[in-house]
Amino acid sequence: MNKVVLVRYGEIFLKGKNRKFFEDCLKNNIQNALLGLNCAVFKISGRFMVEGYNPKDEQRIINIIIKQAGVFSVSPATCIDTDKEQIIGLVKELTEDEVGTFKVVTNRADKTFQPNSMEFSRQLGGVILKNNNDLKVDVVNPEFVVNIDIRENKKTYIFTKTFMGVGGMPVGSAGKGLLLLSGGIDSPVAGFMMAKRGTKLQALHFHSFPYTSELARLKVEELAGKIADYNAGDLEIYMCPMTHYQEEINKNCRNIYNITLLRRAMFRIAERLCKEKGLQMIITGENLGQVASQTIESMTVVGNVVEDIQIMRPLVAFDKQEIIEVSKKIDTYEISIRPYEDCCTVFVPDTPVTKPRLENVIEEEKKLNFEELIDEAYSKIEVVTIKNS
Ligand code: ATP
Numbered sequence: 001m002n003k004v005v006l007v008r009y010g011e012i013f014l015k016g017k018n019r020k021f022f023e024d025c026l027k028n029n030i031q032n033a034l035l036g037l038n039c040a041v042f043k044i045s046g047r048f049m050v051e052g053y054n055p056k057d058e059q060r061i062i063n064i065i066i067k068q069a070g071v072f073s074v075s076p077a078t079c080i081d082t083d084k085e086q087i088i089g090l091v092k093e094l095t096e097d098e099v100g101t102f103k104v105v106t107n108r109a110d111k112t113f114q115p116n117s118m119e120f121s122r123q124l125g126g127v128i129l130k131n132n133n134d135l136k137v138d139v140v141n142p143e144f145v146v147n148i149d150i151r152e153n154k155k156t157y158i159f160t161k162t163f164m165g166v167g168g169m170p171v172g173s174a175g176k177g178l179l180l181l182s183g184g185i186d187s188p189v190a191g192f193m194m195a196k197r198g199t200k201l202q203a204l205h206f207h208s209f210p211y212t213s214e215l216a217r218l219k220v221e222e223l224a225g226k227i228a229d230y231n232a233g234d235l236e237i238y239m240c241p242m243t244h245y246q247e248e249i250n251k252n253c254r255n256i257y258n259i260t261l262l263r264r265a266m267f268r269i270a271e272r273l274c275k276e277k278g279l280q281m282i283i284t285g286e287n288l289g290q291v292a293s294q295t296i297e298s299m300t301v302v303g304n305v306v307e308d309i310q311i312m313r314p315l316v317a318f319d320k321q322e323i324i325e326v327s328k329k330i331d332t333y334e335i336s337i338r339p340y341e342d343c344c345t346v347f348v349p350d351t352p353v354t355k356p357r358l359e360n361v362i363e364e365e366k367k368l369n370f371e372e373l374i375d376e377a378y379s380k381i382e383v384v385t386i387k388n389s
């Protein structure tokens with residue numbers, strides 16, 4: 001008898017010839033995430049199995065695996081040799097402390113095992129009921145399911161609990177992206193959404209130290225730690241100072257354009273970093289209509305500064321409430337709502353332009369040494385590596 005964790009994957013199943021690539025990618029990610037926990041990951045028909053671990057680490061292992069994009073669900077199971085009496089004995093043991101309603105589901109890949117699945121489920125149900133008066137059968141809406149998986153290799157897996165994974169596609173299967181990570185609610189969610197689609201992330205954060213505080217920076221690092229759990233390994237954050245650039249626009253340009261000018265500089269720096277690091281896309285938490293800088297006109301004028309890198313805005317059509325729900329699920333909400341200044345809130349005009357015109361913005365940029373200021377900010381980028389938990 002040994003303890004194992006069964007890992008099911010969802011959407012990968014839809015893949016035809018490429019399926020092996022996605023499976024290998026997910027298996028690698030799971031193996032890496034479990035390094036140090038002394039266990040092995042195997043592929044068995046259409047799923048993975050983790051075994052060899054210390055049973056006291058089981059819940060920790062489950063918590064790690066359900067955060068790997070591509071995982072549909074996870075069940076801790078007990079594996080025994082296929083033997084009717086042994087199965088009955090173990091099922092009694094596993095259910096003796098339970099209360100509530102249940103059903104038994106048998107899956108018999110080994111057709112030499114008798115009786116058939118329906119009959120065996122019925123027999124086991126009878127045994128369970130007799131052994132524990134606190135249980136009742138409910139085949140429609142049971143509180144838990146006793147699953148008996150009789151495999152062809154003469155092994156049987158028995159499990160009663162299933163934990164849902166994040167779904168999506170394994171990280172590393174859909175390119176590499178640079179997440180523009182602020183301290184707000186939206187950008188961590190945008191990063192999670194893209195990691196869930198299979199994109200391996202690095203992050204770029206702009207600060208205006210000393211106008212923005214050291215605490216604001218720590219907040220961003222903490223947010224990055226949460227995202228790192230979904231990123232199949234560490235997450236690098238590039239910290240870029242915008243202080244001098246912001247002082248210059250504030251001094252020289254019409255202040256209704258402050259935000260547009262700042263955002264164009266951010267995107268220009270992001271594109272340069274993508275090219276240097278071999279990243280294929282810029283990812284933002286922008287959301288149509290949410291604030292002045294997120295009208296279609298603003299997004300167009302800002303996006304126009306990027307020449308040949310794709311910009312992904314996974315939250316563009318979300319409602320704020322939907323974004324908040326995801327941020328709570330990934331545990332970033334409470335961190336995001338801490339009230340520190342972001343560089344976008346330093347030097348904000350009372351009435352920022354909501355429908356900027358490109359030619360006017362370019363006129364404003366001519367009042368600055370735009371490229372020199374960008375070079376200067378770029379040269380001061382520092383990198384911090386955030387470990388996953
Ligand atoms: P968020 O909640 O992500 O901060 P927001 O609703 O505050 O977004 P904006 O301030 O307009 O909206 O920012 C839009 C997007 O621009 C952010 O989602 C993020 O991707 C990027 N961004 C904003 N500020 C920064 C920053 N200081 N560093 C890096 N990226 C930023």
Ligand code: MG
Pocket residue numbers: 182183184185342344
């Ligand atoms: Mg913000």
